[in-house]
Amino acid sequence: MNEFGLIRSFFAHQPVQRADVATGIGDDAAVLDLPPGCQLVVSTDMLVAGVHFLPGTEAQAVGYKALAVNLSDLAAMGADPAWFTLNLSLPAADEVWLRGFCEGLFGLAGRYGLQLVGGDTTRGPLTVGIQIAGYVPSGQALLRSGARPGDGVYVTGQLGDAALGLMCLQGQLQLADSDRVRVIQRLERPVPRVREGQALRGLASACIDVSDGLAADLGHVLDASGAGARVELAALPLSPVYQGVHGRTGWDPAVAGGDDYELCFTVPPRHEPAVVERMRPFGGVRRIGVVESAPGLRLRDPSGAEYRPQADGFDHFRSP
Numbered sequence: 001m002n003e004f005g006l007i008r009s010f011f012a013h014q015p016v017q018r019a020d021v022a023t024g025i026g027d028d029a030a031v032l033d034l035p036p037g038c039q040l041v042v043s044t045d046m047l048v049a050g051v052h053f054l055p056g057t058e059a060q061a062v063g064y065k066a067l068a069v070n071l072s073d074l075a076a077m078g079a080d081p082a083w084f085t086l087n088l089s090l091p092a093a094d095e096v097w098l099r100g101f102c103e104g105l106f107g108l109a110g111r112y113g114l115q116l117v118g119g120d121t122t123r124g125p126l127t128v129g130i131q132i133a134g135y136v137p138s139g140q141a142l143l144r145s146g147a148r149p150g151d152g153v154y155v156t157g158q159l160g161d162a163a164l165g166l167m168c169l170q171g172q173l174q175l176a177d178s179d180r181v182r183v184i185q186r187l188e189r190p191v192p193r194v195r196e197g198q199a200l201r202g203l204a205s206a207c208i209d210v211s212d213g214l215a216a217d218l219g220h221v222l223d224a225s226g227a228g229a230r231v232e233l234a235a236l237p238l239s240p241v242y243q244g245v246h247g248r249t250g251w252d253p254a255v256a257g258g259d260d261y262e263l264c265f266t267v268p269p270r271h272e273p274a275v276v277e278r279m280r281p282f283g284g285v286r287r288i289g290v291v292e293s294a295p296g297l298r299l300r301d302p303s304g305a306e307y308r309p310q311a312d313g314f315d316h317f318r319s320p
């Protein structure tokens with residue numbers, strides 16, 4: 001199959017057809033209508049085989065996750081996702097692999113009404129780059145820079161299961177089969193918190209998605225906001241599986257593990273009741289700490305002692 005046959009067979013026809021796509025795949029660029037009174041929100045994220053996923057990861061999981069991590073970035077901005085482009089580098093035009101990849105990719109795209117509007121396809125090491133775009137009402141994007149002393153610090157969902165999943169795949173943790181399946185699912189099929197992010201518009205003072213670990217990502221919010229925070233480890237939302245292995249793994253998977261794709265956000269006291277109310281349909285949120293004026297993140301364990309994670313957040317270019 002040649003390049004154009006491949007694009008035609010796998011990417012030209014797709015489930016979602018949005019009315020705001022004036023021109024999609026097939027021209028030199030896409031032409032898109034932005035709703036009046038909105039700002040464009042754009043992000044991109046790349047998955048490289050051997051770096052972001054283990055070689056041999058099933059194609060469906062790669063297609064799903066490549067889009068999920070991008071959706072998570074728009075979720076963290078409180079945006080409505082609408083369109084994406086796909087840069088694909090493939091070692092070979094493997095049709096079985098491509099079919100699985102498209103199943104994972106378009107399955108998730110369909111759930112959020114996202115349309116693929118262009119891309120680029122080349123031969124090379126397996127790499128999936130997605131650029132995603134969406135919009136927010138002007139001035140309402142959730143930024144990292146708005147946290148103020150006294151604001152509550154919150155997270156959605158549960159932390160650390162994805163890191164436990166990675167430990168299972170790497171042979172560092174043994175779990176019962178059903179638990180193992182569950183945490184690997186959390187690693188390979190994160191659910192982007194898109195509706196939660198939208199619900200936080202007008203209420204949260206800052207927001208980020210937890211991709212590199214809570215300490216690292218909350219640290220980015222605090223740096224951007226010129227503030228610090230205190231977080232109570234006892235308040236971290238941990239799954240039953242995590243609670244069962246906590247004695248073996250400690251706090252690090254929840255504090256420094258990556259790939260959870262939950263939202264971490266701050267809320268001024270006057271908005272806290274409304275946030276709790278608005279997040280109830282999504283399974284609720286957990287208040288884990290408070291923003292303080294002294295810079296730095298202070299983690300307190302249940303005994304009241306300060307806790308320092310053994311690992312930092314993931315950094316591709318960290319010096320050895």
Ligand code: ADP
Binds near residue numbers: 024027088118
């Ligand atoms: P150009 O030479 O202008 O870069 P291409 O031949 O690379 O165009 O692509 C032809 C059309 O197919 C373009 O509209 C491009 O956006 C689209 N396309 C190419 N690869 C992909 C892909 N992996 N996913 C979606 N659309 C793609």
Ligand code: MG
Binds near residue numbers: 119120121
């Ligand atoms: Mg091209």
